[in-house]
Amino acid sequence: MATMREVAARAEVSIATVSFVVNGTKKVTDATRKRVEDAMRDLGFSRNPVGAALARGRTRILAMLYPAVERRLSPTAVTFFTSASRRARERGYDLVMWPIGDDTAQVSVLAGTGLIDGALLMEVRLDDPRVAALHDRRVPFALIGRTSEPDDLAYVDVDFPASVREAHARLRDLGHEDIAFLTGDGRAFSHGAVARARETYEAAATASGSPVTMLSCAEDPGAGRELGSRFRQEHPTTTALIAMNEPAVPGLLIALAHEGVRVPDDLSVISMGSTAFMAGMTDPRLTFMRTPGPELGEWGVDALIDRIETPDAPLPQRLLPCEYVAGDSVASRG
Amino acid sequence: MATMREVAARAEVSIATVSFVVNGTKKVTDATRKRVEDAMRDLGFSRNPVGAALARGRTRILAMLYPAVERRLSPTAVTFFTSASRRARERGYDLVMWPIGDDTAQVSVLAGTGLIDGALLMEVRLDDPRVAALHDRRVPFALIGRTSEPDDLAYVDVDFPASVREAHARLRDLGHEDIAFLTGDGRAFSHGAVARARETYEAAATASGSPVTMLSCAEDPGAGRELGSRFRQEHPTTTALIAMNEPAVPGLLIALAHEGVRVPDDLSVISMGSTAFMAGMTDPRLTFMRTPGPELGEWGVDALIDRIETPDAPLPQRLLPCEYVAGDSVASRG
DNA sequence: TTGTATGCGTTATCAC
């Protein structure tokens, strides 16, 4: 690992000049530039980002904060990460996934170190303590998701209200009147996306004069099975289900089949916020609302970098609904 | 973000003394230690790792290199990551997931920067170019997986040969004589784990005088479906399948059911290298060989940190087989 | 036990 000093010596220029050509900071004669570049190549130089970070006060490293310890990293979440990291690289940053609890302490430590230039928060809760922690430490951040009061925050988010309305309307158009809604349970309720989706569903059902059937179960296939095995008994008149619980749906469909509930003939199912990958794992293939993970990962990084580079610009705030992807789990009401 | 200098001023000691108490490097009187600690608390000090890294030449950051751009991050892979990051934190390091292509260039850049103290490689191929890149840059690394010649490398790996032998033996014990073996295709063949597993299966089948039925398909549910729909026709005598292709298995089972092939009555299936989560997503619930992800993530970090801290110690090299977990997809031969 | 001083590799502000 050659240093700038060594490159400078070999090229017989000053260390400052090397810095200028490395960063393109100032004009340098073609002749000397060439000498420097040759020296760099000969020595296999690459600039030490630690030194650069110390001098500049910035590291060009972004962290995606995911409570990976507590939450499973779903295939959907992964789509955010991969597109975000690609976009970050395009803009000259490194984005890494920093597994971290969602308690304030760990966030605070990471933020206080100056190791990262900014943070991208996933799995945002309505009242998310990480927001205050980052704010206190004056670390630029953006949310993928929203708190309950996001007006003065930078965020990009899935427009679940619009997505739920679309799913609900499509089912209505197919003649369904008794449409249930499923989410995760426990901590999921404090999740901004879940809370907003539930609200929207309730409003839509009420507005159309249909019953509100709010379901929840843990986010794993086993809980889905259990729910499915007692579904028909508990909800004999329900003909459609909007399921915002990706991991539970496969188990749910299996149990329904065992109980003789045919999908979609007896029950139409739309999986809210999923991926083609997950939708292909069930029988029948799921009709789903695709999470715009690739788009939002990219937008999230853009929002964050904009916050870092132009803090005075208007706050980036963007919503994007899911896209309806037809599968085989939806039919018009018998 | 208070600096050591500020802490020193407030505690009325020298900056060196602050460093001593922060790192426990040298003895400090209880009285002055207390003064320093009070000052740190008052100022909310936390040491700037960039400065520390520059001075010490080490960052205490480890990177898990995962070709996340090209490969999907499976639920199984995630178990490695979460346990590895937890273990790293226990030993005073930060482990982050660094999404990176598996071409040499990106690895080389990251390694040359001095930003990370070490790297943990996943999805290791038989002839993995990243190994040479890291070696050239003299960055300590450990593999989760193995190349074809791993003798002089630090690694931990799933003992797929042992696991495949166990699965095969169990099926034999249940009376199965025509046992097929499924893996991913294309690039998967260059994957150390896949290559070794295929070899082992072939040897086991041959040794027991049974036919060798080597199958492969892409690692997604759709490919599994396609395979399942023509399975019975192409392999009329096969009564058992060892499937080392986690994402394809759900689709495979669905298609088999459509074709009237009953699992496990007509075909026993063992999913090789999977998680309870994935196993619960199919009907019937899969019998599977559990990938020891949590254990290996931890071991991998230990191996890496040992390489960093005691480079002269013997190379850590450990294997751990999968654990058989009974589900409902295996039966004795009719 | 504590303080002083130097260096880690880079950036950026001055001079020249």
Add this chain to the structure above:
DNA sequence: GTGATAACGCATACAA
């Protein structure tokens, strides 16, 4: 257009 040089925050050999 190029060169000295002072930060950046911390660790540590050496002095006291």
